[in-house]
Amino acid sequence: MSLRYRDKVVIVTGGSRGIGRGIVKVFVENGAKVLFCAIGAGGEAVEAELNKAGPGSCKYVTCDVSKEDDVKRLIAVTVEHYGHVDCLVNNAGWHPPHKPTDDTTAEEFRDLLNLNLINYFLTSKYALPYLRQRHGNIINVSSVVATIGQKCAAPYVATKGAIVSMTKAMAVDESVYNVRVNCISPGNVLTPLWEELAGQTPDAAATIKKAETYQLLGRFGTEAECGLAALYLAADATFCTGIDLLVSGGAELDYGVKSRITS
Numbered sequence: 001m002s003l004r005y006r007d008k009v010v011i012v013t014g015g016s017r018g019i020g021r022g023i024v025k026v027f028v029e030n031g032a033k034v035l036f037c038a039i040g041a042g043g044e045a046v047e048a049e050l051n052k053a054g055p056g057s058c059k060y061v062t063c064d065v066s067k068e069d070d071v072k073r074l075i076a077v078t079v080e081h082y083g084h085v086d087c088l089v090n091n092a093g094w095h096p097p098h099k100p101t102d103d104t105t106a107e108e109f110r111d112l113l114n115l116n117l118i119n120y121f122l123t124s125k126y127a128l129p130y131l132r133q134r135h136g137n138i139i140n141v142s143s144v145v146a147t148i149g150q151k152c153a154a155p156y157v158a159t160k161g162a163i164v165s166m167t168k169a170m171a172v173d174e175s176v177y178n179v180r181v182n183c184i185s186p187g188n189v190l191t192p193l194w195e196e197l198a199g200q201t202p203d204a205a206a207t208i209k210k211a212e213t214y215q216l217l218g219r220f221g222t223e224a225e226c227g228l229a230a231l232y233l234a235a236d237a238t239f240c241t242g243i244d245l246l247v248s249g250g251a252e253l254d255y256g257v258k259s260r261i262t263s
């Protein structure tokens with residue numbers, strides 16, 4: 001099997017579970033050296049499992065990407081350990097419980113902006129000096145809801161929309177250094193985060209079952225499919241910059257029953 005990202009150095013934020021874990025796995029399977037981070041438990045187990053399988057390798061570090069000093073350390077540790085950086089995948093983020101605008105405070109919105117958006121800006125800022133040396137690339141994980149909106153989730157949708165816009169702005173600036181900056185926008189992917197949100201509804205199993213029908217393809221996406229989309233942008237899409245690759249099973253297409261007007 002040919003390895004599509006052999007010996008390239010990749011940073012993935014939030015790789016201990018969910019979409020980030022899928023991305024780390026696909027890169028390791030394709031020969032890359034991956035440094036990934038998270039804050040809670042689980043990173044060490046992923047590290048051990050993926051290093052055993054190879055053929056690439058990975059290293060786990062704890063890092064809270066909402067803290068600038070942690071982000072600086074993340075980039076420094078990568079360069080210390082691997083010598084350079086070829087690709088940065090900004091993935092760590094959070095979807096808060098759904099609630100209407102009337103019940104959402106400015107502080108909650110600011111905290112989410114810090115976690116979901118400013119974190120992507122800072123990791124990019126501190127990795128770019130190294131990415132420029134290697135003509136590398138950045139992949140930002142946004143969401144299909146940046147395009148189609150979502151009920152009772154204005155702050156989340158706003159952070160994801162801003163990620164798409166920031167991707168385009170950075171693609172413009174970094175083109176002079178031959179650094180590409182792209183996005184993937186997953187639709188519904190059944191990760192621990194999705195399951196947690198389903199758990200806040202009256203019937204989690206029914207919520208999950210119903211959500212399968214939101215996609216034209218009639219199912220959730222997988223962590224591995226997100227990993228393959230990221231690998232495509234890093235390894236193959238060498239004439240793409242500033243794009244937003246929807247990984248959504250067609251969730252944004254066709255008409256549906258959407259009207260909430262009852263009279």
Ligand SMILES: NC(=O)c1ccc[n+]([C@@H]2O[C@H](COP(=O)([O-])OP(=O)(O)OC[C@H]3O[C@@H](n4cnc5c(N)ncnc54)[C@H](OP(=O)(O)O)[C@@H]3O)[C@@H](O)[C@H]2O)c1
Nearest residue numbers: 014016017018019038039040064065092093143189191193
């Ligand atoms: N799942 C979906 O359907 C979906 C759809 C569209 C977009 N997305 C986006 O995809 C990304 C991943 O979502 P997911 O569903 O895979 O979420 P998840 O299951 O909750 O996994 C999130 C990962 O990010 C890490 N993380 C969270 N906050 C962090 C922080 N402050 N510092 C470092 N690491 C942190 C988590 O580690 P800890 O557990 O240690 O905190 C975990 O490894 C998010 O940006 C999300 O908005 C998800």
